[in-house]
Amino acid sequence: MVHLHTSLRRRTPEGLVRRLEVALPAGGTLADLLRALDLQAEGLLLVVNGRTAHLARVLEEADEVHLIPALSGG
Amino acid sequence: MLIWRVNLQSGSLQREAVPESWSRLGGRGLLARIMVDETPPGCDPLGPNNRLIFSPGLLVGHMLSSCDRISVGGKSPMTGGIKEANAGGTTGLKMACMGIRALILEGQVTAAPAARADWRVLHLSLDGARLEPAADLVGLGVGEAAARLLKRYGDQVAVALIGPGGEMRLSAAGIQNLDKDGVPSRIAARGGLGAVMGAKGLKAIVFDAAGAAKPPLADPEAFKQAQKVFTRNLADHPQTALYRDYGTAAMALTCNALGGLPTRAFSEGSFEGAETLSGEHLREVTLERGGESTPTHACMPGCAIRCSNNWGGPDGKSLVTPLEYETIGLMGSNLGIADLDVVARLNWEVNDLGLDSIDLGAALGVAVRAGLMAFGDGDRAMELLREIRQGTPLGRILGHGAALAGRVLGVIQVPVVKGQAMSAYEPRAIKGTGVTYATSPQGADHTAGNTVRAKVDHLDPKVQAALSRNAQISMAGYDTLGACIFAGFGFAVAPEVIPGLLNARYGWQVGGDILQTLGRETLSLEREFNKRAGFTAAHDRLPEWMTLEPLPPHRSVFDVAEADLDGVFDW
Numbered sequence: 001m002v003h004l005h006t007s008l009r010r011r012t013p014e015g016l017v018r019r020l021e022v023a024l025p026a027g028g029t030l031a032d033l034l035r036a037l038d039l040q041a042e043g044l045l046l047v048v049n050g051r052t053a054h055l056a057r058v059l060e061e062a063d064e065v066h067l068i069p070a071l072s073g074g
Numbered sequence: 075m076l077i078w079r080v081n082l083q084s085g086s087l088q089r090e091a092v093p094e095s096w097s098r099l100g101g102r103g104l105l106a107r108i109m110v111d112e113t114p115p116g117c118d119p120l121g122p123n124n125r126l127i128f129s130p131g132l133l134v135g136h137m138l139s140s141c142d143r144i145s146v147g148g149k150s151p152m153t154g155g156i157k158e159a160n161a162g163g164t165t166g167l168k169m170a171c172m173g174i175r176a177l178i179l180e181g182q183v184t185a186a187p188a189a190r191a192d193w194r195v196l197h198l199s200l201d202g203a204r205l206e207p208a209a210d211l212v213g214l215g216v217g218e219a220a221a222r223l224l225k226r227y228g229d230q231v232a233v234a235l236i237g238p239g240g241e242m243r244l245s246a247a248g249i250q251n252l253d254k255d256g257v258p259s260r261i262a263a264r265g266g267l268g269a270v271m272g273a274k275g276l277k278a279i280v281f282d283a284a285g286a287a288k289p290p291l292a293d294p295e296a297f298k299q300a301q302k303v304f305t306r307n308l309a310d311h312p313q314t315a316l317y318r319d320y321g322t323a324a325m326a327l328t329c330n331a332l333g334g335l336p337t338r339a340f341s342e343g344s345f346e347g348a349e350t351l352s353g354e355h356l357r358e359v360t361l362e363r364g365g366e367s368t369p370t371h372a373c374m375p376g377c378a379i380r381c382s383n384n385w386g387g388p389d390g391k392s393l394v395t396p397l398e399y400e401t402i403g404l405m406g407s408n409l410g411i412a413d414l415d416v417v418a419r420l421n422w423e424v425n426d427l428g429l430d431s432i433d434l435g436a437a438l439g440v441a442v443r444a445g446l447m448a449f450g451d452g453d454r455a456m457e458l459l460r461e462i463r464q465g466t467p468l469g470r471i472l473g474h475g476a477a478l479a480g481r482v483l484g485v486i487q488v489p490v491v492k493g494q495a496m497s498a499y500e501p502r503a504i505k506g507t508g509v510t511y512a513t514s515p516q517g518a519d520h521t522a523g524n525t526v527r528a529k530v531d532h533l534d535p536k537v538q539a540a541l542s543r544n545a546q547i548s549m550a551g552y553d554t555l556g557a558c559i560f561a562g563f564g565f566a567v568a569p570e571v572i573p574g575l576l577n578a579r580y581g582w583q584v585g586g587d588i589l590q591t592l593g594r595e596t597l598s599l600e601r602e603f604n605k606r607a608g609f610t611a612a613h614d615r616l617p618e619w620m621t622l623e624p625l626p627p628h629r630s631v632f633d634v635a636e637a638d639l640d641g642v643f644d645w
Contacts, residue, residue: 005327006320006354007312018354043312044531048346050333050503050627052531066331069316070527071324 076574083181101131103554105147106599115606119151120273131556135170137376140561150265156200162373163251163260168232183275199282215426236277237428241270263430267437292581300574308564317381322399323353334503339439347412365390393418404435410449436495444483492517502625509542515600539638551593
């Protein structure tokens with residue numbers, strides 16, 4: 001499951017969504033996921049299963065991926 | 075520029091020249107300098123020798139976006155060490171336009187809690203200063219008190235005031251400031267400075283800037299150019315749009331994703347109700363409700379980011395402004411509450427009492443652990459807050475914050491450092507911020523150096539000390555400039571803008587590393603004051619239970635090496 005934070009929410013035939021299932025070929029990475037979603041990694045915090053992850057991270061079926069536009073907190 | 079020095083005991087009101095050694099500092103840095111120079115480190119924070127100091131940052135006064143903050147400082151009744159708390163609103167702007175580099179308050183009307191007739195309002199204008207009776211304001215919440223003050227002195231003044239919490243000298247009492255719309259909602263919240271003001275017998279300070287102009291510029295054209303670059307960089311930055319649309323509440327789902335959202339009295343790091351506490355939800359609901367509700371609001375005149383909001387109820391009428399992530403974390407997930415209407419009502423109550431919503435949220439978490447309320451019970455939480463207004467013993471215990479509440483109620487799982495509560499970043503999951511909590515001279519305070527945004531493994535203990543060091547230096551620098559943390563991403567695009575603005579404002583020749591220079595100087599002075607007040611490395615630690623009790627979902631403990639903590643300020 002891919003969680004799209006704040007401004008990354010997107011319009012789909014089902015309406016405005018903040019969660020998506022994305023099918024990737026076996027061995028697909030975070031970089032592949034971003035390409036599939038047409039997103040740039042710059043300015044994004046990438047979190048997989050609760051931990052910050054790198055673009056080369058290979059994704060598995062049950063992974064929870066959070067794509068978070070950078071924020072500094074308040 | 076001048077210093078106003080007011081002694082509440084003798085009633086003396088004096089203008090002084092700015093000493094040479096203070097002239098290149100403002101805001102947090104100047105507070106630290108004055109504290110080291112003047113305040114006896116062993117003084118009782120609520121006694122006559124403590125100073126309560128107001129100082130706008132170095133860049134304040136020009137409506138430079140997000141750069142008009144006021145710093146308030148003194149010795150903290152909560153931590154026993156140095157304290158700086160800063161706020162937006164209009165106090166800093168008016169002070170700077172009146173040429174006031176610092177206002178120093180000394181003495182106190184009486185050592186015992188002041189009688190009604192003893193309370194004072196301090197009125198400052200270009201004509202001078204005077205102390206006036208405040209008997210009619212005693213006991214009022216900040217909402218009603220501010221409304222009366224604006225009626226009495228006109229709606230163009232800035233006001234810094236305390237609520238019943240400060241009057242009762244509660245350690246979690248802050249000092250409220252008016253936002254640009256005259257609402258007392260911008261609180262210098264942390265560490266009990268409202269209690270220091272209350273102990274001096276001062277209910278409010280009115281800054282009447284009638285006849286004042288913006289501070290002079292050594293090189294107006296260079297300032298204008300630097301301001302233009304900064305404003306453009308800020309306006310074009312993607313984070314500006316994010317904060318405008320979602321505010322700080324966007325951190326709720328970020329921290330939840332990282333397992334660092336304080337949940338049920340800091341016993342878990344993710345909350346099943348996070349969705350309805352999120353910035354995304356806040357935006358949808360405020361837009362849907364309309365009326366006074368808005369996801370976007372500027373706390374300071376001229377701010378290009380406008381990260382604040384106004385949370386209205388189902389009828390659109392304002393329940394509280396603003397509703398910020400820290401309060402959402404501490405009074406929402408920390409209490410097992412997933413309803414922003416409930417959080418907003420609790421938030422309004424603590425605001426009106428003039429108390430710090432972070433420490434009060436943490437204290438209510440302690441109350442749950444002690445069996446005084448159940449998680450998710452917003453009605454009971456409100457009852458407990460109302461006990462503070464009534465001045466009952468239990469209310470006062472909670473109003474002194476989480477550390478005292480834990481001690482009285484026999485709870486050791488209390489999220490505090492140096493007696494001050496942690497904010498909404500769990501240090502066992504976001505360990506860099508944990509290093510800041512542990513080592514900051516201010517006590518646990520995310521605004522002293524938050525690392526959540528860094529692209530690192532936040533669970534890896536080895537990389538956190540350096541991250542925290544850099545964040546703490548930058549934040550101490552920004553706090554000395556009077557810049558909001560969010561101005562930082564505008565400055566980061568073109569760091570040369572900071573020396574450019576300072577040199578154009580003051581005719582200085584400072585270099586590109588001025589932000590870090592000011593930050594290091596400020597931290598060194600703060601640590602010097604704390605050292606003289608009796609602080610040692612043993613105080614730069616998280617509470618032991620956080621090193622022992624694993625935090626779900628990562629089952630992590632705080633395990634940054636003590637040597638790393640001790641080395642944070644070795645630069």
